Amino acid sequence: MRTLEEKATSEWIRFQEEIGIDILVDGEQYRGDMATYFAENLEGTEISGLVRSYGNRYYKKPIIVDELKRRGPISVDWFTFAQAQTERPVKGMITGPYTMMDWSFDEYYGSRADACLAFAKLLHEEAVALEAAGAKVVQVDEPALSTRFDELPLLVKAVGIVTKGLTAKTVLHTCYGNYNEIFDYFNQLPVDQLDLEMSNSGLDLLERFKREPLKKEIAFGVVDVHSHVIEPESLIRERIEKALTIFSPAKLYIDPDCGLKTRSVEEAQGKLRNMVAAARAVRKARGLT
Amino acid sequence: MVQTTVVGTYPRIGETFEEQALRRGIARLDRGEIGEADLQVVERDTVRDVLREQNEIGIDLVTDGQISWYDSQSHFAGKLTSIEINGLVRYFDTNTYYRQPVVSGAVGWKEPVFVDEWKFAQSNSKAPVKAVLTGPVTLASLALDKHYRSKKTLALDLATAIGEEVGTLVQAGASHVQIDEPILTRHPNDLSLVSESLERIRSHKSSATLTLFTFFGDVATIYKDLAEVPADILGLDLVQGSATWTPLAKHGSTKPLVLGLVDARNTKEEDPAAIAKKALDLKSAIDLKSSYLSPSNGLEFLPRDRARKKLRILRAAAKKVGVGA
Numbered sequence: 001m002r003t004l005e006e007k008a009t010s011e012w013i014r015f016q017e018e019i020g021i022d023i024l025v026d027g028e029q030y031r032g033d034m035a036t037y038f039a040e041n042l043e044g045t046e047i048s049g050l051v052r053s054y055g056n057r058y059y060k061k062p063i064i065v066d067e068l069k070r071r072g073p074i075s076v077d078w079f080t081f082a083q084a085q086t087e088r089p090v091k092g093m094i095t096g097p098y099t100m101m102d103w104s105f106d107e108y109y110g111s112r113a114d115a116c117l118a119f120a121k122l123l124h125e126e127a128v129a130l131e132a133a134g135a136k137v138v139q140v141d142e143p144a145l146s147t148r149f150d151e152l153p154l155l156v157k158a159v160g161i162v163t164k165g166l167t168a169k170t171v172l173h174t175c176y177g178n179y180n181e182i183f184d185y186f187n188q189l190p191v192d193q194l195d196l197e198m199s200n201s202g203l204d205l206l207e208r209f210k211r212e213p214l215k216k217e218i219a220f221g222v223v224d225v226h227s228h229v230i231e232p233e234s235l236i237r238e239r240i241e242k243a244l245t246i247f248s249p250a251k252l253y254i255d256p257d258c259g260l261k262t263r264s265v266e267e268a269q270g271k272l273r274n275m276v277a278a279a280r281a282v283r284k285a286r287g288l289t
Numbered sequence: 290m291v292q293t294t295v296v297g298t299y300p301r302i303g304e305t306f307e308e309q310a311l312r313r314g315i316a317r318l319d320r321g322e323i324g325e326a327d328l329q330v331v332e333r334d335t336v337r338d339v340l341r342e343q344n345e346i347g348i349d350l351v352t353d354g355q356i357s358w359y360d361s362q363s364h365f366a367g368k369l370t371s372i373e374i375n376g377l378v379r380y381f382d383t384n385t386y387y388r389q390p391v392v393s394g395a396v397g398w399k400e401p402v403f404v405d406e407w408k409f410a411q412s413n414s415k416a417p418v419k420a421v422l423t424g425p426v427t428l429a430s431l432a433l434d435k436h437y438r439s440k441k442t443l444a445l446d447l448a449t450a451i452g453e454e455v456g457t458l459v460q461a462g463a464s465h466v467q468i469d470e471p472i473l474t475r476h477p478n479d480l481s482l483v484s485e486s487l488e489r490i491r492s493h494k495s496s497a498t499l500t501l502f503t504f505f506g507d508v509a510t511i512y513k514d515l516a517e518v519p520a521d522i523l524g525l526d527l528v529q530g531s532a533t534w535t536p537l538a539k540h541g542s543t544k545p546l547v548l549g550l551v552d553a554r555n556t557k558e559e560d561p562a563a564i565a566k567k568a569l570d571l572k573s574a575i576d577l578k579s580s581y582l583s584p585s586n587g588l589e590f591l592p593r594d595r596a597r598k599k600l601r602i603l604r605a606a607a608k609k610v611g612v613g614a
Contacts (some may be wrong), residue, residue, distance in 0.1 A: 048556060049304045049592030054377060054386040055359065056315040058302065061384075061592070063556055103384050105556040147382045178379070226377055 005030040006081060013085045015269065019276045023137060024090045026082035028259070033059040034095045034141060035103040042122060043069040048105060057262065062104040064115060070122040073129045080133050089137055091171070092130030096142035097123050097158040098151070103144060113154055120161035131168045138163070139171040140191065143258075146178055152185045160190040171195050171219065175258045179205050187215050195219035197257035199231075199239060209246045218247055221257030222278070223271040228263070230270035236278035249288050254279045290611030291568055291577045292349040293603050294547060296502060296524065297421040297469065298361075298587030299339045299354030300596050308593060311335045311356070332357050333409060340414040346600045350465060350581065352419050353410035355589075360387035361423045361469070362431050369450050370397040375433065381471060381505045383554075383590060390432040392443060398450035401457040408461055420463040424470035424501075425451055425486045426479050431472075441482055448486035456493035467500040467524070471586075473515070474506030474530060480514055487519045500524055504549060504586035507532035516542050527567075528552040528585035541574030545581070551603050553584035556595045561602050565609035582607050 012027035031037035039045040039062030046065050050058040075093065083090045097120035101112060109115040127138050140162055145155055163170045172189050175197035183205075186194055194214065198205065198221045222239045223231050243252055254275060260268040283289070302309045314331035317323045339354035358364035363374045371394030377386040403420060410418045425447035429440050437443040455466050468490060470483050483501070491499060502524030508515050509532040516523060524547035525533055537546075548571070550564050568582060582603055588596040 049594055050300075050302055051384075051592055052301060052589055053384060056312055056319070058312065107555070107557040144384065146379060147384075224376070 002030075009078070009082055010085055013082055013090070016272070017086055017088065019269075019273050020280070021272070021276060022088065023253075024082070024086060024088050025093060026078055026090055028093065028261070030078055034143075034259075035100055036060050036062055038074055038095050038100060038123070038126075039104060041071065041074040043067075043071055044108065045104070062100075064104050064106045064108045066108055068115075068118045068122060070125055073133075074126055076126075076129045076133050079130055079135055083134055090135070092127070092133075092135035092138040092168070094123050094126055094130070094138065094140050094162065096140040096144075096155075096172070097162060098147075098155040099142050099144040102147050112151065116154055116158050117161065120158040123162045124164060127162050127166055131166055135168050137169045137171060138166060139173055139195070141173045143173075143175050145172075145174040146182050149181050152182060156185065156188050156190065163190050169193065173219070173258075175221070180208065183208055183212065189216075191216070193217035193219055193253065195221070195253075195255065197221040197225075198243075199224045199257055206242060206246050214247070214251075217251045217253065218243075219253040219255045220247070222254055223256045223275055225256050225258045225260050225263060225271075228267060230267060231274060233274045233278045233281065236275055237281055240278055240282045244282070244286075249286070291548075291607050292581045293347070293600075293607045294350035294419065294581040294583045295343065295348060295352055295600070296504060296547075296549065296553070296583055296585075296587045297352050297355050297467070298358075298589035299343075299352070299356070300589055300591060300593040301335060301354070301356055303593030308338070329357075336406075336410055337413050340410060340418070342597060343600065344415050346597070347604050348600060349416055350419050351414055351416045352421055353406060355421065355587070357406055360385070362390055362428060363388040365402055365423060365451075365454070366390035366428055366432065366447075368399065368402045369447075370399055371395055371436065372432070378431070380431075381475070383505075385590070387431070390428070392432050392434045392436050394436050396443065396446045396450060398453040402454060404457050404461045407458055407463055411462065417464055419465040419467050419500075420455075420458045421467045421469065422451055422454065424468040424472075424483065425490075426483050427470050427472040430476065430479070444482055444486055445489065448489040451486075452490045452493040455490055455497075456495075459493065459495045459497045463497055465498045465500065466494055467502055468520070469502050469504070471503060471505045473503045473508055473511070474526070477508065477511040480511045480518070484518045491519050498522060500547065502547065504530070506530050509533045509536050512536035513540055516540065516544060520544070522547060522581075524583065525549055526585040529554065530585070538571065538574055541571075545579035546575055547581040547583045549583050549585035551582070551584045551599050551606070553586045553588050553596075553599065554590050556591065558598060559602050559606075561605035561609055564602065564606035568606070568610045577610065582610070 008029040016024045044066040046063045048061045051061045100119040101116035170191040171193040172191040173195035220243045318328045343351040367374045375389045375391045378389045380387045425444045429444035498521045500522040501520035504526035507530035526549040
């Protein structure tokens with residue numbers, strides 16, 4: 001299995017290089033599910049049966065049955081493997097503490113805050129290990145960010161524990177939430193860059209960003225990862241141009257709304273190819289490097 | 290003795306090959322290998338299994354598990370006039386997502402949506418099958434309204450459409466109809482709108498029993514007024530909504546209640562004796578004999594094996610209430 005996972009990882013690294021992506025990911029070919037992967041590599045957890053997320057998508061949910069402990073590095077060897085295949089930076093990818101807590105059943109802590117902060121402590125160790133292994137960018141994925149607005153202070157605290165003291169560029173990714181409700185927290189998030197799904201939300205947020213500027217970099221999702229349709233370059237270009245009416249080019253990164261694992265290989269490649277082509281066309285038209 | 294019921298959803302798949310037929314069927318439909326009619330056969334097999342599991346455990350009032358629903362919002366809304374279904378949005382504070390209904394014109398009921406599903410389910414269940422519909426105020430709140438620009442007007446039109454649907458269900462033989470309004474746990478101020486819309490639905494229910502269910506949180510601040518809504522039974526989430534317990538114990542209820550005491554969002558197993566004790570603590574405040582014990586919300590947030598365990602806990606707790614009553 002490891003051989004096949006390495007082969008798939010190498011292929012995706014090569015593909016991203018070939019089409020000209022600047023900051024790469026390892027494609028998480030070895031992760032069944034983003035929360036389960038970290039949970040099954042920690043002590044104190046069991047993995048449940050399948051639970052539905054939406055449509056025909058299911059995942060095995062972690063169950064916290066004892067005190068959480070880290071046995072050792074979790075994703076570092078895969079980061080090292082992927083980074084060795086390319087000169088370009090590969091992102092270290094961590095599922096955030098709030099999402100780990102929210103997507104786990106808790107039979108031990110009995111308090112969402114306690115479980116979340118326990119995850120944060122262990123994921124900080126993982127982030128430090130990724131940085132030590134050479135990660136120039138560490139991304140914390142928090143798709144559960146907008147789950148409970150009253151818990152946003154907890155999320156800010158927990159992500160702050162994960163990113164504390166890192167010199168690598170830190171990114172927080174989130175998706176599919178009511179951004180208007182959480183907008184006030186965007187500038188409080190203890191990361192350098194915010195990565196948002198924008199095309200699925202119909203670019204609704206742009207007006208708000210115009211009124212209330214983001215003080216961080218933004219990674220701006222321009223292709224819908226839940227649609228079979230491969231967006232044409234012209235449409236993506238329009239979306240990037242719209243983003244540039246609000247964000248300065250130096251602070252704007254272009255990416256898909258979210259991970260592409262729910263798409264076929266052809267769809268994923270088509271979306272990424274058009275995305276890169278659109279970004280290049282915009283750069284050229286505006287004389288950007 | 291107190292009775293037992295479920296709230297609505299049931300896990301669609303389990304861990305065994307046989308229990309994953311629906312997942313395979315949908316994947317085959319997506320790949321174009323089978324058609325809608327073939328998938329319906331698989332869905333109905335799953336509904337039969339879900340009903341059998343509830344019947345075997347001894348649940349008194351069951352549901353079809355909402356197996357054929359894509360989600361709680363788009364399944365019904367998508368079949369009304371002037372509603373299109375759009376992208377994914379998180380469903381309350383769960384790890385699940387619904388496709389958002391987008392309202393572009395006057396909303397109206399076209400044809401029965403649930404009647405065939407309900408008839409099939411009832412013909413495969415010893416216990417009565419409760420027809421469950423998402424309430425108009427929750428539907429209106431979670432939709433993207435590009436037409437009415439008024440939640441109230443949209444909700445009342447949706448209530449009229451739901452009323453039509455309820456009428457067809459009752460005509461088909463449904464004796465229990467449940468309207469879910471989880472939005473009340475987030476927007477208690479919507480209570481008067483919920484009441485007004487329930488009046489419209491109630492006029493179609495004939496002799497059927499109408500339940501209003503709120504879940505995903507508490508209704509403590511509005512409990513006293515909530516007890517007066519035009520429904521026959523009130524369903525309460527007393528786990529995530531444990532704060533409702535205090536006003537409930539204080540004011541009691543003249544209506545029968547569905548007491549959502551078994552946690553449907555966590556795998557941790559409750560002690561049936563502890564659940565029974567909680568119910569018995571209400572002995573002087575409510576009529577336990579006409580009330581029900583239930584999970585705190587739909588069971589789809591649990592793996593199937595854990596959902597079954599929770600139902601067994603529920604049944605065991607109800608038996609203990611019977612002994613202690």
